[in-house]
Amino acid sequence: MxxxxxxxxxxxxxxxxxxxxxxxxxxxxxxxxxxxxxxxxxxxxxxxxxxxxxxxxxxxxxxxxxxxxxxxxxxxxxxxxxxxxxxxxxxxxxxxxxxxxxxxxxxxxxxxxxxxxxxxRPEPLRTARLSDALADVAGRWSRLHGLAVHVTTTGTALPMTPEAEFALLRTAQEALANVAKHAHATRVGVTLSYLDHEVALDVRDDGRGFDPAGLDTDDGSPPPRCGGFGLTIMRQRVEGLSGTLRIESEPGAGTGISACVPTLPAGSHA
Incomplete structure (x- = not known):
């Protein structure tokens, strides 16, 4: 014992x-x-x-x-x-x-x-079309971070509200900021597409990517990659205009952020 x-x-x-x-x-x-x-x-x-x-x-x-x-x-x-x-x-x-x-x-x-x-109209949209403003934002980002951004515009420009232009421009700025902070990318592309009834913005990189499912954590830990804050603001801004925001990513396979907002009806003016 x-x-x-x-x-x-x-x-x-x-x-x-x-x-x-x-x-x-x-x-x-x-x-x-x-x-x-x-x-x-x-x-x-x-x-x-x-x-x-x-x-x-x-x-x-x-x-x-x-x-x-x-x-x-x-x-x-x-x-x-x-x-x-x-x-x-x-x-x-x-x-x-x-x-x-x-x-x-x-x-x-x-x-x-x-x-x-x-x-x-909000800066830098006061003196430029949305496509030109995006090119200007991408150019300044490239000079700051030493990484070229390929900017493409497709389709015929359609009338949009200033709020919609502003939302897409801010989405591009936030997405590029996330690339600089987290992606470790070697290639970045920004595409503005004028479709039949909506305008789509895509920002894609070939960086390390992340698991989008991890953006909603239940244990109180900070979400990975985009920090959660930027994506939340992006989503609220775009969805507030009856638009949609999609995030496509996986570890090691880069990230794509796509925002779509509706255009004005035919004959309307912003």
Whole structure:
């Protein structure tokens, strides 16, 4: 039989093992909690940024529409009436100078109103089409990271809302940021495709890839590769426009992110 001294020593050892196991579990739980808090803080920050971004975009959109629907349309009507009057009756010589001055002023004001509408479009879409803006973003990314990005546009450009253009541009920027952070890629491609009723953006790389199923973790650990935050924001932004976002990847086989948003109906204008 085990003597009292040995029994006590054995109990002490078991108690120490249980204590160390408990401490280990507590340490692991704390690490998972810290990771979860960091993830939540990062997501919260990005959601706030997205809300501010959306608020600014909505206000710009409202102002642009107001200028277009009131000032620009009113000036267009004035110019049309002046032209109709000129076609119906010969403008008397004493009136010709002020008549032409009014016409020119209306045209200049209309051009200024249209410039104001364009200026309210988000950077870098103020002075460029979406395809050109994507090429500019890819070029700056390439210069920063020393890796060429092949940019391709297919199909005929279709009318889109500024929000849709903005969403696709931000998706490309976020996807390229993820490539730089995680992919270790040697080739990157960005494709903008104008289809019948939607516009698709694809960003693909030949990097190390990841398991998309791991993006939704149940143990509180941070998701791999894209960190979860960027993809969450991308998905919310695209799906908020009745679009779709797909992620295709597997370890060692690269990653593809595809976003599709609907175009405006035929005859509509952004």
């Amino acid at each position: 085990m003597c009292a001294c040995a029994w006590g020593l054995w109990l002490a050892e078991k108690e120490e093992e249980r204590r160390e196991q408990t401490l280990g579990e507590l340490s692991r739980t704390n690490r998972l909690l810290e990771a979860s808090l960091a993830e939540n803080a990062g997501l919260h920050a990005q959601l706030l940024a997205q809300a501010r971004e959306a608020g600014v975009l909505d206000e710009r959109r409202r102002m642009a529409r107001e200028i277009h629907d009131t000032l620009a349309q009113g000036l267009t009507g004035i110019i049309a009436q002046l032209q109709a009057a000129e076609q119906m009756h010969e403008v008397p010589a004493p009136w010709r100078r002020p008549f032409d001055a009014v016409k020119n002023l209306a045209r200049e004001s209309l051009a200024e109103a249209r410039r104001s509408v364009d200026a309210l």
